[in-house]
Amino acid sequence: MHAALSEPATTGPPELDRSTADVVLIVDDVPDNLSVLHDALDESGYTVLVATNGESALLRAAQALPDIVLLDAVMPGMDGFEVARRLKAQPETAHIPIVFMTGLTDTEHVVAAFQAGGVDYVTKPIRAREVLARIAVHMQGARQARQARNALDAFGHATLAIRVSDSRLVWQTPLARKLLHDYFEALAGPPEAPQVPAQLLTWVQAQAALAEQGGIPTPLTLVNGARQLVLTLQERTSDEDWLIVMREVSDxxxxxxxxxxxxxxxxxxxxxxxxxxxxxxxxxxxxxxxxxxxxxxxxxxxxxxxxxxxxxxxxxxxxxxxxxxxxx
Structure with a gap:
């Protein structure tokens, strides 16, 4: 069995063995709900993390990068909708699928869940078998996406997605994050809304406009000592985000x-x-x-x-x- 991990400590991220189990983060302020979900998920072979409020949920997600988040919509203080928006605004956590748990079945609340970044929702009272079925579906897609990102990094092709309309870094692979810090200044803006480095954004905007007009984008080359970083604009996704591949050339x-x-x-x-x-x-x-x-x-x-x-x-x-x- 994979025991639940307690609320996040301030000494550093928890050590997780991802080789044997997928990681699920449950966020709910009601202990009974946490207990029911934890037992069902643990028995099904998942590693379970818990958080009882929005602030600890954001910290735990940033530390552990779970494979999926089960998120209570209504909580004291920061509600689930705000938690979801902040997770989706961070490149490190934007890719994590969020399944809302809510007793609010009115259309406006369902719409709010999806607008905040949720991929699905389940209604309360929670039925464990239904939750497990929903998780299995979304976990498969998340696993395939993670494998694709890791494969790109393994071949030295770091990848990130930028939304030009609001100058936002949507997501990035681990290698891309490292290269951004090596070649650009630290990302600006508040933690919940990181901004793209100015030089990178200017290049992306110009190349995106060129591509939309049928032109061929020109790579951007940056130099750091004997190392060079070559950035290439790839294509626009269905979400209107532009994909950029970064490759480091070192002498x-x-x-x-x-x-x-x-x-x-x-x-x-x-x-x-x-x-x-x-x-x-x-x-x-x-x-x-x-x-x-x-x-x-x-x-x-x-x-x-x-x-x-x-x-x-x-x-x-x-x-x-x-x-x-x-x-x-």
Missing amino acids: TAIVDAMMSSFKLTLREAEVLYWVVKGKTNRDIGDILGSSPATVKKHLEHVYTKLGVETRTAAAGVATSRVAQLVRR
């Missing part, structure tokens, strides 16, 4: 070879790498976040260590030496 092996062969520091090796690529001191400064004067000083050290006097000679020595290493 760190060459930089490492230069450091080892010529006894250079990392920054000196990076400067030499870009000299070989034909970049000026100003270009290299822009790439590495340094001034042209600092680049010039690094280059002087490189000349001394390579025993040359010009950038052309330095590039020639470096190219020849790296070629020898590659052939070995």
Whole structure:
């Protein structure tokens, strides 16, 4: 059996073994409801997490990233509709299917559940067999989507979706999240509504407009030391979100070879790498976040260590030496 985990602690995310069971988060302020659902789900082989209010539900979802959320619509304080909206506004949790639990069967409340991001609803009093059947259907779709995202990451193709109409990052794969932080400044805006980095949004808007006119989108290339990130606009989904694939190209092996062969520091090796690529001191400064004067000083050290006097000679020595290493 997979025991329920208690309310989230502040010391860090819980450790979950996803290899043997799917994870369900139940959010309800009524202990009897939690008990009935927990027992039924646990007996069916699910790992069960619980939260008794909206705030703890958001924290638990962000920590554990459950495969599905069973969400009570009416709770004191933050109600289920607001919890759902906030989960859907966060790229990390936007993909998680939400099944509402409600005693409110009026049309307006059902519509509100779907507008808040729910994929389904069950009515109270809860019937465990019905809940299990609904979960099984939505879990299969969620599992397939998760496998697809993980497969993209496994092949080095990080993926994210951006909604141009409101400049929102809708969802992203784990690798995409890492690359965004590596190449862009931290996302701006309040936690419940993260914004797309300005440079990325400007590029997406321009390329989306071009694609809609029948043109061919142009990739965006960003540079970070000897690493380069290439972003490609793919297509628009049925939800009007644009898919972007990010692929990192790294020449760190060459930089490492230069450091080892010529006894250079990392920054000196990076400067030499870009000299070989034909970049000026100003270009290299822009790439590495340094001034042209600092680049010039690094280059002087490189000349001394390579025993040359010009950038052309330095590039020639470096190219020849790296070629020898590659052939070995």
